[in-house]
Amino acid sequence: MALAKKHDQLPLDLGQLYAADITGAILAFLTHYGYTVWRQNTTGIYDAAKARWRVNPQSRRGVPDIIGFRNRDGLFIGVEVKAGRDQLRDDQRTFLNELRAAGGLAFVAHDFAQFQQSFELRGLHCQVV
Numbered sequence: 001m002a003l004a005k006k007h008d009q010l011p012l013d014l015g016q017l018y019a020a021d022i023t024g025a026i027l028a029f030l031t032h033y034g035y036t037v038w039r040q041n042t043t044g045i046y047d048a049a050k051a052r053w054r055v056n057p058q059s060r061r062g063v064p065d066i067i068g069f070r071n072r073d074g075l076f077i078g079v080e081v082k083a084g085r086d087q088l089r090d091d092q093r094t095f096l097n098e099l100r101a102a103g104g105l106a107f108v109a110h111d112f113a114q115f116q117q118s119f120e121l122r123g124l125h126c127q128v129v
Contacts, residue, residue, distance in 0.1 A: 017111060019083040023065055025112040026079055030068065033125065035077060037068030062091030064106075076104035079115065 023039055030037045040063050044053040055061070064078035078099050080092050088096075088108060096106040105124070109115035119125060 017083065019065070019081050019086070022083060022109060022112050022115075023081050026066055026081070026109060026115055029112075029116065029119075030066070030077070030079075033119075034071045035068050036071055037066050037077065037079075040065060040067045060095070062089065062093075062095035064092070064095065070105075076102075077107075078104065079107040079109055081109050083110070 027037055027039065042059060042061075042063055042065075045056050046052075047054050064080040066079040066081065067077065069076050076099065078096060080088065080096060082088065096108065099106040105122075107115060107118060109118075
């Protein structure tokens with residue numbers, strides 16, 4: 001076996017990342033590139049009297065997990081994070097399509113590397129703060 005082949009490395013296996021891990025990495029990445037972003041909590045309200053979760057009447061269904069804006073021009077960004085077998089719901093797809101139609105940046109991230117590649121392919125990586 002040639003020396004180079006003997007020492008070739010296999011790709012680093014990080015295992016299955018949870019949505020919270022992917023979200024944290026994307027938040028840090030976007031902050032580095034000049035965005036003000038946050039994790040948007042879309043969990044309902046717990047009704048103790050009925051012992052169940054109910055929809056928050058002041059919220060909008062389908063809002064992405066990460067929302068924010070680009071600091072230099074206020075361009076809105078929305079990133080829906082999906083881990084494992086999780087799939088986009090119709091209301092999430094509708095929100096992202098409306099955001100895209102309005103000129104905002106809409107992403108679906110299944111892992112950090114895929115998000116980063118999509119971000120860079122759109123030419124958005126050039127504006128480091």
